[in-house]
Amino acid sequence: MTYQNTLNVLFNLKKTIPNYSCDTEKNLIAVIGGLDSETSLHMANFLSIYKIPQVTYCFFAALMNEKTEFPFVYQMVPNEAxxxxxxxxxxxxxxxxxxxxxxxxxxxxxxxxxxxxxxxxxxxxxxxxxxxxxxxxxxxxxxxxxxxxxxxxxxxxxxxxxxxxxxxxxxxxxxxxxxxxxxxxxxxxxxxxxxxxxxxxxxxxxxxxxxxxxxxxxxxxxxxxxxFTLNSNEVFGFQNFLQVLNFHWPKGDGFIRVFWEQAFGCLWPGTKLGKELIDICTGEEKLESLPGIFFEMSMTAQSYSIYNAVHAIAQALHARYSAIENHRTVTGDRGSLEPPHQQPWQVTACIS
Known part of the structure; x- marks a missing residue:
């Protein structure tokens, strides 16, 4: 399943055809994941072929520390040993x-x-x-x-x-x-x-x-x-984000509907009801009303590691685009105002 999902991320086709992608709008620069070292290892087996950087937020098995075998894998947490x-x-x-x-x-x-x-x-x-x-x-x-x-x-x-x-x-x-x-x-x-x-x-x-x-x-x-715990800090604006979050406005989030229905025991508007009487989700439900065992309002260590992973990739892209812009300034080549298309291996060089 991990291999299949990784291929879907790479090629974005209903029928997976390795080494072929007809999705011209898709420009996969990096991948964040997975949940555990085994999943991360399976993902790395495919992603490394295409030199796509993979930033993980899980504890690693010792074997994944070998940079010669996994040169495009970056860890946000220490080795589990x-x-x-x-x-x-x-x-x-x-x-x-x-x-x-x-x-x-x-x-x-x-x-x-x-x-x-x-x-x-x-x-x-x-x-x-x-x-x-x-x-x-x-x-x-x-x-x-x-x-x-x-x-x-x-x-x-x-x-x-x-x-x-x-x-x-x-x-x-x-x-x-x-x-x-x-x-x-x-x-x-x-x-x-x-x-x-x-x-x-x-x-x-x-x-x-x-x-x-x-x-x-x-x-x-x-x-x-x-x-034992990993380092975590509260991120500015995170609490406010959770307090105002509802299922009406997140776009491109394929998980919000499933999460919302399970968390609040309601059904998505427009869902055909069976014989059971189930409330319809209104969007006014509040995450802070959920029991702590089900949903943490604070920034957990895992969430903080994911945040840092996103931040690392964003910084790498910024460094890459800044280098290109500086080169254009020196050479006088203004070229297109659109950000140039980047290959994953070019971004890898900027991840530290």
Whole structure:
């Protein structure tokens, strides 16, 4: 799917024909993304062929640090491996030596466990258990898996283990999604007391924004969690932008309709109604009325990284056009007043 979507970005055709584009108005200069290092890697495999700069806002696997293999990839956040030393120092500070490890049952989870275990051992700490959460691709699949005996027994085992009160988890989007399901089931099976009082230590990429079916889920059991974080600052005008945002005026935003309907539980004007009584979106709904678990009004670290990625590309374009204008001034060649068509590799040279 990532490869297909990347090709669609490159060639913008209903039927993807590699190395061919009939869209003369499209001038792809750079790409920002993706959500995780695996997605970024898949994107880079195609984008690098066309020397298109890719600015990422996710933590990177170590292999993507190789500039010889990925010369057009630029990172807005540090390498993920830097967190592991920080996690170990945190455990040493509080003298926590008996640690439960939670990770998704996929390649990212494998990498997390393989990197963390040697550091724990070298510093006199032990893993009480390693619990691998199942990876699912859909909500229906998720519900089916959770009602199987093995995941439920595994959940009960690590939650009721009184000797283990400290858990470390690789808190990417899917891991948090699965863990919230586990803990929700714990509440329904009278394991709430077992959940409370645990210390959750999470990596910096933790993701607590919720799907629509989580918006009313109580997450008190995460209060007091310790999470590493990336740098973030409030951007001037961002709060005002969110306060006045409504679905009437954003143009070219293909996500606003889906987000608005799910966030406010309403339907887009003109949508054919079925038998269910659902409110029509008015555009007067306010984002600040949404629960924090569903939508953050503050500038999160991830949002700030995306903002910086956009800013870096804008600065690169400005530097490129300024250099062209200076050259014209020196040579006396005024040429066309229109900004010249730029190739992606020309912009790459200006990204720092």
């Amino acid at each position: 830097q967190q592991y030393n920080g996690i170990v120092h945190l455990f040493l500070h509080f003298q926590w030596k008996w640690i439960g490890i939670i990770a998704l049952d996929d390649e990212k989870g494998d990498r997390f466990v393989q990197n963390l275990l040697p550091l724990l051992s070298q510093n006199g700490m032990c893993s009480a258990f390693i619990d691998r959460l199942p990876f699912v691709t859909s909500t229906d699949n998720m519900i089916e898996i959770f009602y199987l005996s093995r995941p439920r027994e595994s959940m009960a085992l690590f939650l009721t283990n009184t000797k283990v009160n400290v858990f470390v988890l690789n808190a990417d989007t899917f891991t948090i999604l699965m863990l919230k399901w586990f803990l929700y089931l714990a509440q329904t099976e009278d394991l709430t007391e077992a959940v409370m009082g645990k210390v959750w230590v999470m990596t910096a990429q933790w993701e607590f924004s919720s799907h629509i079916y989580y918006r009313n889920l109580d997450i008190d059991f995460f209060h007091g969690a310790l999470s």
